[in-house]
Amino acid sequence: MxxxxxxxxxxxxxxxxxxxxxxxxxxxxxxxxxxxxxxxxxxxxxxxxxxxxxxxxxxxxxxxxxxxxxxxxxxxxxxxxxEDFQIRLIEVQYPAKFVTVEHPHVLGSLMSLGLKRGKFGDILARDDRIQFLCAAEVADFVKMNLESIGKASVSLREVPIDGAIEPAESWSEVATTVSSLRLDAVLAAIHNLSRQKSQLMIQQGLVKVNWTEIASPSFECGEADMISVKGYGRARLNSIEGKTKKEKWRILVGKQK
Structure with a gap:
């Protein structure tokens, strides 16, 4: 096979x-x-x-x-x-009264160090605090070489994992049906949009699946896909439950509140 x-x-x-x-x-x-x-x-x-x-x-x-x-x-x-997972939690210290540091700024600065995305876990932000998780084998390198994020000069300190900032957003799970697993159909069902509007948003470059921009409305979605839409937040295709008697797909979707 x-x-x-x-x-x-x-x-x-x-x-x-x-x-x-x-x-x-x-x-x-x-x-x-x-x-x-x-x-x-x-x-x-x-x-x-x-x-x-x-x-x-x-x-x-x-x-x-x-x-x-x-x-x-x-x-x-x-x-x-x-401890076998070798994960470190790093907190970013910066002059929050004078500059704003957001998720895209942090990710861009981390990628500019020449390391793979796979060496970094979640980037956590709440209020004026920013943290990120990274592989232990690159933690010292990152702490020595990351001196600025966006326009902000920063310093980094390692903190215990149990000190991680829990993001403010929460998730809810909803069940729905779709005529197909095409991205335009799934997107329309998740956000209660017309199929035409979801197609337009995809074509305008507003939609990402698993952090990659997808330009084709016919892209087929799969389990565990993370779907983000500018202005609408994120959703996750938690599971595909099979077909109904009317040949529609039953899906479970997590939506970010």
Missing amino acids: NIYQHFRPAEREIIDQVLQWKNQVETMYAPKLTDFLDPREQFILKALVGENGDIRTELSGGPSFAERKRALLLPDYAIFEP
């Missing part, structure tokens, strides 16, 4: 990576710690590793509410500790 046919062509790289990790653990009988994975990548990982084999998967993003998580693949008999 061709594994790739169950996923998107663009996901071939993460599929190959997961299969390599799985083979490494099976061959060496030793745990494998991954970089941070987004929810869709976590879904692919769990789908390929399965739940009934000799390997299991554990996930952690630091605080319990984190979206991006590191995965620990390990032999089924192995035990692990939270």
Whole structure:
């Protein structure tokens, strides 16, 4: 059976990576710690590793509410500790009275250091406080080299994971039906829009799936996809429950309040 046919062509790289990790653990009988994975990548990982084999998967993003998580693949008999995920929480100190620092500014500055996105977990913001999670192996490098974010000069300090800022937003889950899993249909159902308006928003570049702008209304959505729309917030396709008698798809969607 061709594994790739169950996923998107663009996901071939993460599929190959997961299969390599799985083979490494099976061959060496030793745990494998991954970089941070987004929810869709976590879904692919769990789908390929399965739940009934000799390997299991554990996930952690630091605080319990984190979206991006590191995965620990390990032999089924192995035990692990939270410290094995090697995650550090960094707080950004800056003159909040004079400048504003927001999520895009932080991400842009982190990426300018030349590190992969996978080395960083969630960016947490509330009121004037900003934190981000990162892989332990790059924490010292980041603290030494990140001196400014946007127009603000910053200093960084490491804080305990249990000191993580919990974002102000909350999520609610709703069930709905869609005629197809096309992005325009799913988007229209989530936000109670006309199909025409959802198509226009996609074509205008206002829609991202898993943090990547999608320009095609016919893009097919899948489980664990994060869908964000400028001006409407974020939604997550939690699960696809199958078809109704009228041949519509039943889906469960998490919506950000």
